[in-house]
Amino acid sequence: MTVSRADVLRALELVKLPASGQSLAASGRIGDILVEGGKVIFAIGIDATEASAMEPVRRAAESAVGGLPGVTQVLVGLTADKAPPSAAMQARQQAQRPGPGGAPKPSGVPGVKQIIAVASGKGGVGKSTTAANLAVALSTLGLKVGVLDSDIYGPSMPKIFGITGKPQIVSGRTLAPMEAYGLKIMSIGFLVDEETPMIWRGPMVISAITQMLREVAWGELDVLVVDMPPGTGDAQLTMAQQVPLAGAVIVSTPQDLALLDARRGVAMFRKVAVPILGLVENMSYFICPECGHQSDIFAHGGARHEAERLHIPFLGEIPLAMPIRETSDGGRPIVASDPSSAHAKAYVALARQVQAGLGGAMRAAPRIVIE
Numbered sequence: 440m441t442v443s444r445a446d447v448l449r450a451l452e453l454v455k456l457p458a459s460g461q462s463l464a465a466s467g468r469i470g471d472i473l474v475e476g477g478k479v480i481f482a483i484g485i486d487a488t489e490a491s492a493m494e495p496v497r498r499a500a501e502s503a504v505g506g507l508p509g510v511t512q513v514l515v516g517l518t519a520d521k522a523p524p525s526a527a528m529q530a531r532q533q534a535q536r537p538g539p540g541g542a543p544k545p546s547g548v549p550g551v552k553q554i555i556a557v558a559s560g561k562g563g564v565g566k567s568t569t570a571a572n573l574a575v576a577l578s579t580l581g582l583k584v585g586v587l588d589s590d591i592y593g594p595s596m597p598k599i600f601g602i603t604g605k606p607q608i609v610s611g612r613t614l615a616p617m618e619a620y621g622l623k624i625m626s627i628g629f630l631v632d633e634e635t636p637m638i639w640r641g642p643m644v645i646s647a648i649t650q651m652l653r654e655v656a657w658g659e660l661d662v663l664v665v666d667m668p669p670g671t672g673d674a675q676l677t678m679a680q681q682v683p684l685a686g687a688v689i690v691s692t693p694q695d696l697a698l699l700d701a702r703r704g705v706a707m708f709r710k711v712a713v714p715i716l717g718l719v720e721n722m723s724y725f726i727c728p729e730c731g732h733q734s735d736i737f738a739h740g741g742a743r744h745e746a747e748r749l750h751i752p753f754l755g756e757i758p759l760a761m762p763i764r765e766t767s768d769g770g771r772p773i774v775a776s777d778p779s780s781a782h783a784k785a786y787v788a789l790a791r792q793v794q795a796g797l798g799g800a801m802r803a804a805p806r807i808v809i810e
């Protein structure tokens with residue numbers, strides 16, 4: 440038995456909006472409905488200010504559609520991007536945006552002291568490898584560390600940490616994070632099916648991130664490292680705004696073009712008043728494993744200059760090295776699998792800089808209110 444879009448809409452007629460009592464089906468808030476076999480995926484358009492009020496509607500929509508014969512899986516996201524906002528909505532959003540003074544900020548996550556983002560202006564610069572090794576390095580400094588992989592375009596933490604399986608539900612909607620190398624790990628890869636078409640991932644990212652932040656039993660953490668999706672589009676900007684970030688680390692390669700993208704990354708976090716902890720140069724230079732000769736394949740040092748130009752801290756250089764790639768691609772990040780190597784030490788040096796920067800960021804940031 441296959442479900443049709445009309446069946447889905449009929450089920451959504453029974454879901455009412457809290458404010459108006461209007462049915463969700465008739466509200467004009469439902470975007471395209473994707474039906475693949477027994478899987479149904481769609482997004483509900485909302486004003487960014489309605490996110491918590493609309494969460495029960497999202498859940499009601501999921502259970503109404505989930506009850507249809509032939510439906511095996513339902514994924515409903517809330518998206519603030521769908522419809523162009525009305526003038527009133529725009530005014531409200533404008534009022535919410537942090538001004539030069541910094542406030543207001545999203546509320547903190549109970550038990551989690553600091554959340555940092557690892558971001559890059561474009562894909563493929565080694566952001567996830569850096570985030571994973573930075574997280575392990577922070578834990579070698581004695582901190583309790585979690586990793587939240589929000590890279591909708593290519594969640595790589597399950598692979599980097601060699602995690603298979605799915606997180607278990609601990610109670611109600613709360614999931615237990617996965618664990619590896621003493622870190623708590625949650626990935627969007629565990630929540631969004633690999634087959635979910637890319638076009639759906641953008642709209643879903645915000646509700647998935649909220650879920651990963653607030654409906655995961657993180658326990659007590661000193662630092663939660665968020666691996667951001669690469670780029671500086673709307674999804675990334677909204678995330679930077681919605682996640683209570685203490686700071687951001689930008690990863691770049693030394694090439695001019697990558698640096699241009701890194702500059703956009705810096706501008707994005709500045710726009711939402713998130714402190715920049717600094718810029719890391721990844722794949723900075725190459726040391727020949729045979730003869731030990733160092734070659735600067737991409738004109739090494741570009742990121743250091745760029746950091747100076749942008750008046751942000753330069754956090755260090757990570758070489759382009761086969762052992763980094765092999766361990767990262769093999770589920771054993773080098774800081775965990777070969778902690779005495781020079782490469783691991785480079786990440787630990789990076790972690791020390793980040794830790795020092797966070798002290799400053801915390802002093803400068805408004806007090807985070809624990810709900």
Ligand SMILES: Nc1ncnc2c1ncn2[C@@H]1O[C@H](COP(=O)(O)OP(=O)(O)OP(=O)(O)O)[C@@H](O)[C@H]1O
Nearest residue numbers: 562563564565566567568669758759760763764767
């Ligand atoms: N310093 C390094 N030396 C050698 N290989 C590296 C280094 N950093 C990353 N890599 C390799 O480069 C590839 C891309 O890295 P990674 O997935 O971390 O990048 P990313 O920026 O997160 O990519 P995406 O944007 O696609 O998610 C991986 O195969 C990784 O192992």
